[in-house]
Amino acid sequence: MHQITRSAELTSLPEFRKYINLACSHHSGIDKQITYDLQLAVDEACTNIITHGYQGMNPGSIILSLEFKGAYIEVTITDFGHAFEPIQTPAPDLEAGLEDRPTGGFGLYFIYQTMDEIEYTTNPYGNRLTFIKKLESAVG
Amino acid sequence: MDINFLEKHPADIVQVSGSVDALTASVLTDFLSLKISQDHTNLVLDLNQVEFMSSAGLRSVLAALKECRNKGGDLRIAGAQPGVEKVLKMSGFTNILKIFPDSENALASFSN
Amino acid sequence: MFRNLQLKSTPDRIEPVTDQLTSSWLEQYSEAPILLSQINLLPENIKKRVYRILIPPELLARFQIDPVSWKGAGGGLHVRLDARAGSNSVRLMAFSDDDRMDEFFHLEISDNAEGSLEIKMLQLNDPQSPRFGTVINREVDQDVTGKAGRNLEEEQRAMEAGLAPGQIRDGLGALKITLNQFETFLAATGHRAYFLEPQFYSAAWLFEKRGFAYVRGHKLMDNIHAEFQHGGRLHQALDSSTSFRKPDAWRFVRGRAWAIHDGILEAISEKWEDLRMVKQVGRKAGVETFPGAEY
Numbered sequence: 001m002h003q004i005t006r007s008a009e010l011t012s013l014p015e016f017r018k019y020i021n022l023a024c025s026h027h028s029g030i031d032k033q034i035t036y037d038l039q040l041a042v043d044e045a046c047t048n049i050i051t052h053g054y055q056g057m058n059p060g061s062i063i064l065s066l067e068f069k070g071a072y073i074e075v076t077i078t079d080f081g082h083a084f085e086p087i088q089t090p091a092p093d094l095e096a097g098l099e100d101r102p103t104g105g106f107g108l109y110f111i112y113q114t115m116d117e118i119e120y121t122t123n124p125y126g127n128r129l130t131f132i133k134k135l136e137s138a139v140g
Numbered sequence: 141m142d143i144n145f146l147e148k149h150p151a152d153i154v155q156v157s158g159s160v161d162a163l164t165a166s167v168l169t170d171f172l173s174l175k176i177s178q179d180h181t182n183l184v185l186d187l188n189q190v191e192f193m194s195s196a197g198l199r200s201v202l203a204a205l206k207e208c209r210n211k212g213g214d215l216r217i218a219g220a221q222p223g224v225e226k227v228l229k230m231s232g233f234t235n236i237l238k239i240f241p242d243s244e245n246a247l248a249s250f251s252n
Numbered sequence: 253m254f255r256n257l258q259l260k261s262t263p264d265r266i267e268p269v270t271d272q273l274t275s276s277w278l279e280q281y282s283e284a285p286i287l288l289s290q291i292n293l294l295p296e297n298i299k300k301r302v303y304r305i306l307i308p309p310e311l312l313a314r315f316q317i318d319p320v321s322w323k324g325a326g327g328g329l330h331v332r333l334d335a336r337a338g339s340n341s342v343r344l345m346a347f348s349d350d351d352r353m354d355e356f357f358h359l360e361i362s363d364n365a366e367g368s369l370e371i372k373m374l375q376l377n378d379p380q381s382p383r384f385g386t387v388i389n390r391e392v393d394q395d396v397t398g399k400a401g402r403n404l405e406e407e408q409r410a411m412e413a414g415l416a417p418g419q420i421r422d423g424l425g426a427l428k429i430t431l432n433q434f435e436t437f438l439a440a441t442g443h444r445a446y447f448l449e450p451q452f453y454s455a456a457w458l459f460e461k462r463g464f465a466y467v468r469g470h471k472l473m474d475n476i477h478a479e480f481q482h483g484g485r486l487h488q489a490l491d492s493s494t495s496f497r498k499p500d501a502w503r504f505v506r507g508r509a510w511a512i513h514d515g516i517l518e519a520i521s522e523k524w525e526d527l528r529m530v531k532q533v534g535r536k537a538g539v540e541t542f543p544g545a546e547y
Contacts, residue, residue, distance in 0.1 A: 124366035
């Protein structure tokens with residue numbers, strides 16, 4: 001298992017991406033698009049934690065871990081800020097004309113689009129967001 | 141993230157390199173806003189050297205696109221790498237703005 | 253739109269319980285963590301049997317204390333347990349002498365409002381080392397200078413003897429085994445993580461090494477490290493204006509800790525307050541806000 005912990009600040013975002021890149025490069029069969037998908041999902045999730053999760057608090061830690069399990073990759077993001085339910089944010093309107101196009105809401109949508117399974121649990125020990133990314137031989 | 145501005149005709153080229161994420165996107169937004177306010181309303185956003193873009197980057201692009209069009213101009217994208225291109229496709233941005241393989245083609249499109 | 257999405261959201265809220273620990277309760281709530289307030293309702297000898305696990309046996313052996321009876325070589329009782337019925341906290345103190353004057357182990361833990369456990373106090377002292385009168389009384393109101401509750405002369409002597417703020421004697425080098433022992437207790441009682449609030453920079457650093465992450469204060473620790481570098485505001489504030497602000501203090505954990513205890517964070521408009529750390533049982537977070545630090 002690969003794991004790093006960084007503070008919940010925007011300056012940690014590039015560090016998480018670099019770490020994912022490094023971890024993926026050590027495993028064969030993980031192409032650039034899969035790496036990008038993982039970086040994107042993690043980036044969006046961490047951005048949410050950083051901008052909302054620790055709001056009103058002295059920011060704490062975000063723990064990122066990756067497990068490569070052959071047929072899939074499991075990513076876990078743990079934080080200790082306010083809990084927030086991923087499902088509650090409405091999906092962005094992709095068909096809207098330019099004037100009506102919303103400027104927000106894409107973050108979660110990208111997570112849903114790039115990851116195969118998402119699980120979110122919250123308890124007094126922290127919030128845990130887990131993604132499963134399946135590794136298929138053919139492009140999905 | 142670095143930004144290079146090249147004054148050309150019939151559009152100007154904004155070359156971005158690095159990552160456009162929640163940490164850096166506001167720099168891009170402010171830069172584009174400034175240029176547009178100085179009447180640079182036809183822009184090619186050259187993303188050839190952008191290795192990563194998240195939804196924060198999209199917000200930046202969208203804000204600039206709206207500003208350009210409100211002033212009678214346009215913003216077009218050139219050279220997006222596969223990962224960034226997928227982000228543009230997933231968000232449906234490929235429906236609302238034009239994307240080109242390189243900035244020469246993007247520039248030429250402004251002449252039509 | 254969300255093809256391939258399987259979204260499982262299983263909120264896992266743990267409500268604090270104060271039910272009696274009967275065998276039927278334990279049967280029914282086999283997954284629920286057991287709280288100190290529940291254990292404290294048990295008969296005295298059962299409480300003692302349960303809380304015996306909190307002191308590492310090898311530490312007791314170092315002072316020739318029997319791990320089962322808690323008696324010393326002379327036959328006196330060397331360990332005191334304070335775990336009253338109706339209380340949600342436990343205090344455990346171990347002494348090297350029959351008269352229970354020389355304390356080498358002091359642990360205070362309590363349930364918190366979310367149903368998990370906190371370490372409120374942990375002191376590990378070497379009873380053979382000199383004692384310093386560094387009275388650091390957090391209950392006393394600080395005056396404007398922040399000096400109320402500090403014995404500056406004793407602090408300076410302690411600092412020069414190599415102690416960190418908060419220590420009245422040398423440590424035992426037993427933090428690792430003590431926390432490992434505590435995690436064994438937590439796993440047995442069904443807890444997956446625990447919390448504490450570091451009172452000093454040196455304490456935060458030690459807990460980072462033991463695998464703690466931050467609930468609050470990671471950014472502050474990062475800022476402190478950055479500002480102690482050359483050109484940083486904390487670096488500049490190490491101007492020998494007090495004996496706790498020596499110019500080279502930035503290089504050492506203890507040096508920084510004393511400077512921070514002395515109020516140097518005012519140079520970056522911060523205070524050492526509100527930090528909170530968390531440790532997941534059996535797992536290390538790998539936080540290192542002062543990479544390559546020398547203690």
